[in-house]
Amino acid sequence: MATAIASASPLFLREPEIRRGIELMYFAQSTLARTTETRLAAIGLGRAHHRAIYFIARHPDLTVSALLGLLGITKQSLGRVLNELVDRAMVETRVGERDRRQRLLRLTPEGAALETELFETVRQHWAAAYARAGQQSVTGFWSVLEGMIGENDLARLSGLRG
Numbered sequence: 001m002a003t004a005i006a007s008a009s010p011l012f013l014r015e016p017e018i019r020r021g022i023e024l025m026y027f028a029q030s031t032l033a034r035t036t037e038t039r040l041a042a043i044g045l046g047r048a049h050h051r052a053i054y055f056i057a058r059h060p061d062l063t064v065s066a067l068l069g070l071l072g073i074t075k076q077s078l079g080r081v082l083n084e085l086v087d088r089a090m091v092e093t094r095v096g097e098r099d100r101r102q103r104l105l106r107l108t109p110e111g112a113a114l115e116t117e118l119f120e121t122v123r124q125h126w127a128a129a130y131a132r133a134g135q136q137s138v139t140g141f142w143s144v145l146e147g148m149i150g151e152n153d154l155a156r157l158s159g160l161r162g
Contacts, residue, residue: 021144035121043114048073048081050118053107056091057115061104063096069156090114 009017036050048071055070056062068078082105085091090111096102107115130138146154 032122032125035125036118039118039121045084048077049085052078052081052085053090053111053115053118056105056107057112057119060106064093064103064105066156067105085111 040046051071055067089108092106092108093103096104
């Protein structure tokens, strides 16, 4: 059952309006996470694996250090995630051409198939929400999110657009 979309108050900088945005963000994130959790759990993976697979798919030959920066997790946590994905033949690593110390990450066909499956599940939710909101609202939503992210992180994400 669809509900009417609430209009933002002209006093949108007040606490109730900001709390409404925070609550909507929490529930939206929980909904999106639940859409993939069952599939991930069935193969013994979790959200950290999904995030790694997603960003590796978006940027083949991503360095481990760049992925570490994107995910904002500890090197030890990322190491566990990557080792498991490599062991399961979902991610492959190779040595950097210019810097032999670099490890470049790329999805295997199995990893790419999983990423496509998970993306399609999430895409359906995004597409329905975007269609309901309309192009102007989507642009506004992106603007709000970019304003929350900050310049340093936006610079890191710029290579992932397209």
